[in-house]
Amino acid sequence: MTVDSRIRSVPTDQIAATAAEVDREARFPTESIAALRAAGLLGIGLDETYGGPGGGPTEVVAVVESVAGACASTGMIFTMHVVATQTLVAGTDGPADGVKADVLRAIAAGDHLATLAYSERGSRSHFWAQVSRAIADGDGVIVSADKSWVTSAGHADSYVIASGAPGSDDPTTTELYLIDARAPGIEVLGGFDGLGMRGNASSPVAFRGVSIAPERRIGGAATGFGLMMSATLPWFVLCSAATSVGIAGAAIAAASAHVTGARFEHLGSSLADIPGVRARIAEAKIRHMQARALLYEVAAEVASGGAGAQLGVLALKAAAAEMAIYVTDQAMRACGGAAFSRHLGLERQFRDARAASVMAPTTDVLHDLLGKALTGQDLF
Numbered sequence: 001m002t003v004d005s006r007i008r009s010v011p012t013d014q015i016a017a018t019a020a021e022v023d024r025e026a027r028f029p030t031e032s033i034a035a036l037r038a039a040g041l042l043g044i045g046l047d048e049t050y051g052g053p054g055g056g057p058t059e060v061v062a063v064v065e066s067v068a069g070a071c072a073s074t075g076m077i078f079t080m081h082v083v084a085t086q087t088l089v090a091g092t093d094g095p096a097d098g099v100k101a102d103v104l105r106a107i108a109a110g111d112h113l114a115t116l117a118y119s120e121r122g123s124r125s126h127f128w129a130q131v132s133r134a135i136a137d138g139d140g141v142i143v144s145a146d147k148s149w150v151t152s153a154g155h156a157d158s159y160v161i162a163s164g165a166p167g168s169d170d171p172t173t174t175e176l177y178l179i180d181a182r183a184p185g186i187e188v189l190g191g192f193d194g195l196g197m198r199g200n201a202s203s204p205v206a207f208r209g210v211s212i213a214p215e216r217r218i219g220g221a222a223t224g225f226g227l228m229m230s231a232t233l234p235w236f237v238l239c240s241a242a243t244s245v246g247i248a249g250a251a252i253a254a255a256s257a258h259v260t261g262a263r264f265e266h267l268g269s270s271l272a273d274i275p276g277v278r279a280r281i282a283e284a285k286i287r288h289m290q291a292r293a294l295l296y297e298v299a300a301e302v303a304s305g306g307a308g309a310q311l312g313v314l315a316l317k318a319a320a321a322e323m324a325i326y327v328t329d330q331a332m333r334a335c336g337g338a339a340f341s342r343h344l345g346l347e348r349q350f351r352d353a354r355a356a357s358v359m360a361p362t363t364d365v366l367h368d369l370l371g372k373a374l375t376g377q378d379l380f
């Protein structure tokens with residue numbers, strides 16, 4: 001199956017079918033992940049070296065956008081899976097690189113779900129800084145860390161985890177490791193009962209004296225920060241923005257359908273006959289189209305390593321996150337009291353849209369980093 005046909009085969013109807021229930025019960029969307037697995041999409045972005053279907057940033061964001069439009073929680077889980085996978089690719093020396101290559105082959109085959117465990121209780125949203133510190137243990141390390149939010153906690157097959165590099169006390173001198181979710185010393189601390197993305201199982205996870213063999217280090221010694229900036233950040237920005245664009249697109253579709261069908265019987269007209277209602281939806285659509293255009297432009301820049309990639313990466317996630325907050329707010333207002341009811345799905349999209357803004361790097365931090373880049377200052 002070609003990459004293009006895989007993109008067209010995103011099982012959006014299956015994923016959308018359980019989205020409301022997943023949100024209501026704050027439960028992991030097991031059926032949706034199984035549907036992505038069956039469609040051969042867990043390996044998208046992995047090339048044939050690992051047995052994957054291929055696809056670069058543009059193809060991957062197209063899939064994430066479709067998935068998130070159907071169920072934002074599933075979009076978030078898929079995002080973290082793709083970002084962990086691409087970070088692993090960046091720190092793996094090809095198909096002969098032992099367990100890391102084995103895991104990439106398992107991902108390509110659809111047999112493995114990965115996620116990212118960066119954020120720590122001590123450094124909060126500053127994911128590039130780690131307060132935990134790995135301890136050298138022979139050729140390997142032992143990691144103890146309090147991770148504050150881990151999407152797919154207790155459901156993923158492996159965690160791509162960050163920790164301070166052994167022997168350094170600098171919070172940005174870090175290493176990344178691939179940890180098997182069944183390794184002794186890992187405890188998922190409770191479920192997730194959040195405002196939005198309620199099915200993404202984003203829980204605190206305690207890693208207590210987890211022993212990590214040397215072949216599970218991703219990249220070279222003390223290369224964590226570099227991998228975060230060169231691999232994790234661009235892929236996370238792209239997929240997070242695609243999630244925001246997907247949510248906003250679904251909200252505009254739901255609002256348009258509602259205002260077209262909702263009738264004032266005494267006037268013989270619909271909500272869509274009110275110019276102010278139409279204007280709200282039009283303004284929302286303009287913002288959505290702008291962010292969507294930026295998404296695909298930055299994806300192309302990242303794919304080609306173009307000159308605009310760095311500024312695009314710093315701008316995109318904030319632009320898309322704030323757009324989705326604006327769009328879902330406009331959609332709620334256009335639909336009035338009906339939008340407060342769960343049946344339109346808009347109140348869910350309104351809640352889901354808010355997560356991207358506070359996910360690291362947050363909108364505030366990205367505005368600061370972009371401002372620094374534009375004024376010639378060091379970013380960190």
Ligand SMILES: Cc1cc2nc3c(=O)[nH]c(=O)nc-3n(C[C@H](O)[C@H](O)[C@H](O)COP(=O)(O)OP(=O)(O)OC[C@H]3O[C@@H](n4cnc5c(N)ncnc54)[C@H](O)[C@@H]3O)c2cc1C
Pocket residue numbers: 080115116117118119123124125126127149150151152194196197200202355358359360361362363364365368
């Ligand atoms: C649904 C969800 C899923 C998540 N999944 C994962 C995951 O899979 N893996 C993972 O590692 N993490 C994950 N996170 C964590 C996320 O990336 C952030 O680390 C977390 O949301 C930060 O929350 P906090 O309360 O610690 O924010 P804080 O750091 O306390 O920030 C509070 C406020 O201060 C602002 N602020 C902080 N620093 C600055 C600054 N330097 N300049 C300007 N403003 C600043 C922030 O913008 C924010 O508005 C997830 C979060 C959510 C909400």
